[in-house]
Amino acid sequence: MAIAERGYRRWEGRLRGRALRWWIIARWGVRLSGQSKWLRRLVLAAWLPLLYWVLAFFAIGQVTDPETIGAVEDTWQFALLKAQFGGALADAFVRDPASFRPTIWATLFYFYLYTTQVWVMLVTAVVGPRLISADLSAHALGLYFARPITRLDYVAGKLGVVAFWIGAVTLGPVTALYGLSILFSPSLEALSQTIFVWPRAAGACAVVMVGAGAPVLALSSLTRNPRFLGFAWAGLWVLSHVASTVLSLAIFRIGGAEGRDWTGLVSFFRNLLAVAFRFLEVETKLAPAARLSHRASRWMERYSYEHDWRWSLCLLLVGAALSLWVVARRVGRAAEEGAQ
Amino acid sequence: MTPLIELSGLTKDFGAFRALDGLDARLPRGSVGLLGPNGAGKSTLVKCLLGLLRPSAGRARLLGEDVARRPLALRRRVGYLPEVDCHLPGLSAVEFVAYAGELSGMPPRDAMTRAHEMLDLVGLADERYRPVHAASTGTRQRVKFAQAIVHDPEVVFLDEPTNGLDPRGREQMLALVAGLARAGVSVVYSSHLLADVERVCSEVLILREGRIIAAGPLEELRARTGAGWELRTRGDEEALRRELRARGIDYAALGPGRGVVRPARSSAALDEPVPSAPEPVPAAGNPDAPAVADPRSAAREDAASPVDRAAASESTGLPAGEGPQGEGGAPTADGDEATTRDVPSPPDAPSGGGALPGDAGVRSGESARPGPDGNSAGGEAFSAQAVATVPRRVFAAAAAAGCEVRRFVPLRSSLEDVFVAAVRAQEER
């Protein structure tokens, strides 16, 4: 009977290349941050309003279904549609679903994205601050960089974590919603008209992931104690929105200045939404309906942004790039210090 | 076999402060000791070898590869136990080690099974499932050790691994390190504790203020210091001294019931003037409170009035190396992080007895001090034959004097004396 040698044994396996190191950091980061109760409650809360949208898409599917076309006026689905889109647009849609389907889809998806921005702020405020500051205060960077890992892997991994949770609150619900709307749509031909929605929505979510994720990482890498960071981050969003509102009120609403209202650029929310608005092409889709229904035109006025969306996108991307650069530099210096 | 570490003119500056000043050394594979007081540049050297710090000048090669050129490939074959207290936040011990394994390139499943194996090795039972940041110092130190070896590195850098461990923890850590060396993993053991390095390393590199003051195999460095025995007795000391002198053995008393025995030397060198004695036994207050400079010896003292062993070694010129951990000697149980002989920072040690004011009056006269050139000269004067019969004569004398012999240990030079001699040699250069 051979007694197994209890002491230290060599490992026969072979170490893999450096390819997916960032994925490992991201995967473990998500697992670790997933343990926080607050975060799970937030994500759950973000998925709840989905019920209403599902109902709305169910109603749309039913209403445009050929057999029931005749007796549609008095059904609850049509009532819901009218409540949501106003009488004129609802009638037009029922009569000629093909041409109005993209409008309805784009608007509904935009509304959903509009409501999730608050969740994005809260989720990043909960997940973001601890990601790097905890590593800094625990001197963990010495451990990370004593292993075959570059700063790029580390930063990409951490960005992956915060992007995952932003996605869980935006891309996740959007994809689920799109899947259900496909199920409820009566025919394949309807599907072809709305195929544009998902990739564009996903693009908008990607911009949100990077635009909101990177700055919170930069904040997280600046300090060792993340206690105030969550509030500071949320404060930044709210204050930028308040400042933008005050500016637009003072200058364009009450004051009489001419020219396009550029104040939207000051607000973080508005930048993200302007990009989403453009990605889903809500404006072009809503234009034909605006002529018909008063409500559609009011939406146009309320949700569209006078400033050019490209400025918003550029502002977000530059901000993200700057943030990631700050993170890389801080992490690099801390790696040497951390190992001190 | 390519050497483990080759340093050529390695220099590292932090602004004006020069942490490493032109290091040149070649160290073979196996367990290498990096020794020096806190702030001597040990950690900086380790970080340069790991590629965490870029050297300001000169080159360092690890396992035959230049550290600055391809650090990533090199780091896959290296494990690191940092000195600073660090952990990966929020993870339990087993997650911590598995994650570390994956970061080094192990597939997830292998990393998890290997993590459990490593945690068994370091002796973590159910604490492995609790978060590391809430664990005790001992547990955290063991987890740090496990994460350093989970990916089966060829060389492991251990920076003060026994920091903050209680006696039992220290013993286990040293046994683990020895286990590593047995399994063929090269170990670079950086510490300011001499006894740890003595027990684990075959090669030693002694650093002081960024410069190498001694390097080479441990045995060679220690050969330079002479022989002698520490004797602890209880009973009539005067009778014992007379019996010993009658048998040609010189007894240098260090305190009541404690002394150093050496074969008596005929030459006059024996009775040179005695330098001022070790620190004072405090007059008022607590008369018994020993003014002990060297922590290690205190543990050996009788309660009566233990006198400082280090001071004794300086004044008697004899290597007062403790040596209980000599060949086969079981490590005394009370070794905790400060117990073992620590490396005195040179400004104090080499100046020897002189720096210590006041007098003890206990040993004036008996102890001899072979010249100022340090203890190495005193050793070789004895012939091998004279040395061999000392033990029997000592026991015979003790029997005749009717004294108890509570402790009789050969005085083998400890690294402190090697350090002291090296520093003195360096200052002369």
Add this chain to the structure above:
Amino acid sequence: MIGQLWTVATLELRQAIGGAKILVVVLMLFALAALAFAVRALATPPPELGPEAFWPAIYLLMLNFVFLQTTVILVPLAFATSLLRNDIDQGTLVYLWTRPVPRPTLLLAKFLAASAVSAGLLVVGMGLFCLAFLLPGGDPSGGAFDWLGRTVDFMAAAVLGAVGYGALFALFGLVFRRGLIWGIAYGFLSEFVLTNFPAVVREVTVMHYLRAVALSGVDVRSLGLRFDPEDLAEVERLLGFLDPPSAASAWATVLLLAGACLVLSACVVRAREYCAAPARPE
């Protein structure tokens, strides 16, 4: 006694100045000043409102909403909630707690220092705000509006707020483990919800009194604000003009509240143990 009070106060002052908090607050104040400058530079009075009516109205509205009702709560919240928390986390509380000074005195000294810092920052912030507003074009209302007087009223309200809210948030910091969350909850509740309720409920909030002090010298009607009637009522309601208490009674009420909070804090500090958790059991 006074010497010890002064020593602890300077210690707390030094700690407050050195931290990252003050940096964030100063940044915020500069941002507000920039906002004022932008509005003054870019906005033009609408045709129906002459410049002498438009600018004072905008200035007062911004001072009240952007400054008084947000910053005057946030700054004391940042400094007063963590009076002991900083020392506990740093581990330096032991130096104070083992001195022959009664703990309520230590707390009082720290509170005074924190309030002084908050008040100073707010006053400087408002000064900056006013300066930034007047910079681009001198006095827009042609002398009709006493800019300095009104700003000083707001500064007085800010100091009162620093003391009032400071005492309240100090109590939160001592009683609750996560004092900051409760502080924000109260700030949000009192600021956005209660102040806009009908008069009776409003008396409960500190903001009501701060506003009374801030707007004591202003009569909106005299401003000649020719909003359409529906807007004017809205502005009045927002500015809490229905039945403002007199400035003196407002000061008295808030100081009374602050005193009560401090007495409560003193009792809490005597009763509870404030020291870092014991060493982890082996």
Add this chain to the structure above:
Amino acid sequence: MIQARGLSKWFGQVIALNGVDVRIGEGITGLLGLNGAGKTTFLRLLTGQLRPSQGSVTLFGEPIWNNHRLLRRIGVCPEEDAFYDLSGLAFVACLARLSGLRRAEARRRAEEVLERVGLGPHRHRSVRAYSRGMRQRVKLAQALVHDPEVLFLDEPLTGTDPIVRRELRELIVALGAAGKHIVLSSHVLHEVESITHTIVLMHRGRVLADGDVERIRALMDEHPHRVRILCDRPRTLARALVDRPHVVGLELTPGALVVETDDPADFFAAVPHLVDATGVEVDELVSEDDDLAAVFRYLVERS
């Protein structure tokens, strides 16, 4: 001086002190125990930072909790390595002011005490730039500045390198000699033994033994000793030893003999005669249980 009667302290369900009854007298007393044995909690109770959950603890007869006048007579050197961002002099002078000294006197005393702990030349540098040893010394200085009667030192020597440890020890001994009463906590056994003979041994929140080391030293000879003898002919020595009445165990390994005896005094007296008679060449004779650590282990296992 210090009297604890039935003193207990718990945090939630974790009990830190469990019914401690001890009296600590004048002079230097060592508080000894492993990490987590309750030393820090006991010191915090003694310095008024914690309130006893049960029982009482008094200093000079007075209860300590919320008794700030009593704090005038004590100086505390905490375990945490925590400081304000001040220079050494400013730090000590500021705390001196807090201890009731006027501005001029505080500064003078601060200069004096910094000189005494050997930080004279560094007093204007920021404390956070100090080395580990210097930080320990400035902590000692702030505890000494108002010339208290009693000093509470929580692990003063931990984490310092040997040279600083030696100097700090000399400083503490000198303070003891100057008549200050000191309660010194440490988990490093021989360090405390090298400073004082009066020790209080704590383990898992209870006092195992207290009093003079001599009394504890006497315990040494009560518990069995394992003595290892390295010699050329272990068997002959073993044969001679086996009929000794107090030898309870013999372990033979090549070149070494381990003897277990329950009367060490008798055994050590016999050894010279036996070695002389058998003519065995002994290289080394070491007892594993002839020191304080052994006593601690023995008491811990026994309790």
